[in-house]
Amino acid sequence: MKLILPDNSERELRADGKTVEEILLAQGIDPLTVIVSRDQEIIPEDTIPDEQDTIRIIRISHGG
Amino acid sequence: MADKPGILCDLCRSPAVFLDRASKAHLCRDHLMEHVEKETLGDIQRIPDLPKTIGIAFSGGKDSTALLKVFSRIKEDIPCRFIALTIDEGIEGYRQETILAAEETCKNLGVEHHIIRFSDLFGSSLDQLVKGSGRNACTICGILRRRALEILAREQGIRVIATGHNLDDHAQTALMNAISGDVKKVFAGYGPSAWYARRIKPFARISEREVTLYAMLSGLFRDLPECPYALSSLRGEVRTLLSRYEREHPGAMRNAATCEEEIRKKLGETFERAPYQACTSCGWPGSGDVCQVCTVLKGV
Numbered sequence: 001m002k003l004i005l006p007d008n009s010e011r012e013l014r015a016d017g018k019t020v021e022e023i024l025l026a027q028g029i030d031p032l033t034v035i036v037s038r039d040q041e042i043i044p045e046d047t048i049p050d051e052q053d054t055i056r057i058i059r060i061s062h063g064g
Numbered sequence: 065m066a067d068k069p070g071i072l073c074d075l076c077r078s079p080a081v082f083l084d085r086a087s088k089a090h091l092c093r094d095h096l097m098e099h100v101e102k103e104t105l106g107d108i109q110r111i112p113d114l115p116k117t118i119g120i121a122f123s124g125g126k127d128s129t130a131l132l133k134v135f136s137r138i139k140e141d142i143p144c145r146f147i148a149l150t151i152d153e154g155i156e157g158y159r160q161e162t163i164l165a166a167e168e169t170c171k172n173l174g175v176e177h178h179i180i181r182f183s184d185l186f187g188s189s190l191d192q193l194v195k196g197s198g199r200n201a202c203t204i205c206g207i208l209r210r211r212a213l214e215i216l217a218r219e220q221g222i223r224v225i226a227t228g229h230n231l232d233d234h235a236q237t238a239l240m241n242a243i244s245g246d247v248k249k250v251f252a253g254y255g256p257s258a259w260y261a262r263r264i265k266p267f268a269r270i271s272e273r274e275v276t277l278y279a280m281l282s283g284l285f286r287d288l289p290e291c292p293y294a295l296s297s298l299r300g301e302v303r304t305l306l307s308r309y310e311r312e313h314p315g316a317m318r319n320a321a322t323c324e325e326e327i328r329k330k331l332g333e334t335f336e337r338a339p340y341q342a343c344t345s346c347g348w349p350g351s352g353d354v355c356q357v358c359t360v361l362k363g364v
Contacts, residue, residue: 006287030307030311031311032273032311033307035273035277038070041079042081042093042280042281044083047071058280058287060126060273060276061125061287061289061290
C-alpha cells in the first residue's frame with residue numbers, strides 16, 4: 001500500500017492486515033493528530049487497508 | 065472506482081468517517097455533522113441571557129471556521145444574530161493566508177465581518193514585539209489579543225463573544241493550570257464582569273478531531289500554515305502528552321476538561337478574587353497598578 005504524508009512525500013508499505021492506527025504508529029505518527037483518507041474518502045483509524053490502497057494523511061493544524 | 069468495504073456508521077450503516085474511541089461508536093459524515101450541530105445548539109440553548117447579537121472570535125483557522133459554519137446552520141434555532149470578529153496579530157508567513165481564508169469564508173456564508181490589527185492598535189505587529197522581548201510569544205499574543213478582541217467587540221456593541229475552543233483546548237488548559245500550580249488561573253474569567261464581554265465556548269464538549277472533521281466535511285477545511293510560535297509553547301508539550309494519554313486511555317481528554325469544569329462549578333462562588341484595579345497607564349481594569357497590556361508594550 002502507499003502512504004502519502006502531510007508533506008506529500010510517499011512511502012510504500014506492506015499493510016499485513018494491520019489497522020491504519022497501527023501503521024501510523026509504526027511510522028512514528030500519532031493517529032490522533034491526523035485525519036486519514038482512502039480514495040478521497042475519510043476513514044476511521046481502525047480501518048484495515050488493502051495492499052492496493054493509497055492512504056493519505058492530513059495533519060490537524062492547531063489554533064484557530 | 066467501486067466503493068471498498070469499510071467500517072459502517074452504527075446509526076445508519078453508511079461508510080463511517082469517525083471513531084469515538086471512548087464509546088467505540090462509528091459515525092458517518094451526516095451523523096458526525098449532526099452530532100456537532102446538536103451539541104453546539106444544546107450548549108448555546110443552556111446559556112442564559114443571550115443578547116440580540118453575539119460576536120464570534122474568528123481567526124480563519126479550522127475551529128472558528130467550523131464554529132461559524134455551525135452557527136450558520138443552526139441560526140434559525142438560536143435567539144440571536146452573530147457577526148465575525150478577526151484579530152490580525154501580524155505574524156509573517158502565517159497570518160496573511162488565514163486572514164484571506166477568513167474573509168472568503170465570511171463572504172461565502174454571508175456573515176458580517178470586522179478585522180482589527182495589532183499594528184493599528186498597539187503600533188507594532190506581534191513579530192516586532194516578540195523581537196524586542198524576552199517573553200514567550202504566546203504570552204504576549206494572548207494578552208494583546210484579548211485586549212484587541214475587547215476593543216473590536218466594544219466598537220461593534222458586542223457583550224458576548226463565542227470562541228472556537230474545543231475539548232482538547234480545555235483539557236490542555238486544565239493540565240497547564242495544574243502544572244503551573246496557579247489556582248487563580250482555574251477561576252480566571254469565572255463569573256460576570258461589568259467591563260469585559262462575556263465569553264462562551266460552544267465547542268467545549270467537542271473534540272478537536274470532530275471539529276476538524278466538521279470543517280472538512282463542510283468543504284471549508286484548508287491546510288493552512290500553523291502558527292510559527294506554536295511549537296515553542298508549553299501548550300505544545302502538553303498537547304503531545306495528552307494525545308498519548310488519550311490514545312492509551314480513551315476518554316482521558318474529556319475527563320481532564322470535565323474535572324476542571326466541575327471544580328470551577330463547585331468552588332467558583334467560594335473563590336475570592338481580588339477586585340480589578342484601573343491601570344495607571346491606560347485606565348483599563350487589571351490585576352495590578354499597570355495592566356498586562358501596558359507591561360508588554362513597555363517591554364518590561
